[in-house]
Amino acid sequence: MLFMIGIELPENDTQAFGFVVPAFDALGYGCVGAVDEEADLLAQAKLLILDMAEEVIADGKLLASLDQGYCEHSAEYPEFTRWIALDVPVEQLKAAQKRINITLPEPMLARVDAFVETKNEYKDRSDFLAKAADKLMAC
Template structure:
């Protein structure tokens, strides 16, 4: 799906590049991010779109409701001087579970199972591994 992404140039060398994806506001969400360098803009924009699309789906909205294609948001976002049309494959985000086969050392698997057994915030081993992977990627 095509998303229009606004880019705000940093005010000085100690500021970040601003990123906005206005189409999410139509469903009552805000989608903003920042990048430390110009080279990082596309990655951070796609990351923000995918993260917000997952939230939209989890809340029961159809992601196809956001399909606006090329749109001009310049008048509503004058501080965002540059605009990118970014293709992000959100159609595959259906919220369905997918079985994967992974290999873990037995001692690690035992530790994971023990941890999950004592922490009620995880439904099961798969839930723990999914949340751990997501947290790791958000923190990097």
């Protein structure tokens, strides 16, 4: 998923580089960090995003809610003068699995299985159903 990262440049050598990830604001989370070295900025931002995404999952919220893509935030955050787009694989994070029992008509189940067999992005039937439900609820 693509995240916009705002960077606040230090005014002198004794200050750190600050960064903000506005995508989490929509869910009521703040996501800010700081690093001493500019070279560490992307790695630390990625780690912070993954940590925050785990919190989103633990709180029962949908990761799809964070998907804002490439968008402008400089008016909301004027102190952050540089913006970068960072791709972070938050989709790989999963909450604890729970087995459920569902009933589907046999023809539909056969269609689902045939579809999953032809698509590499789904590990199995359960993965497909979970992603389909996630996508439908995000609308």
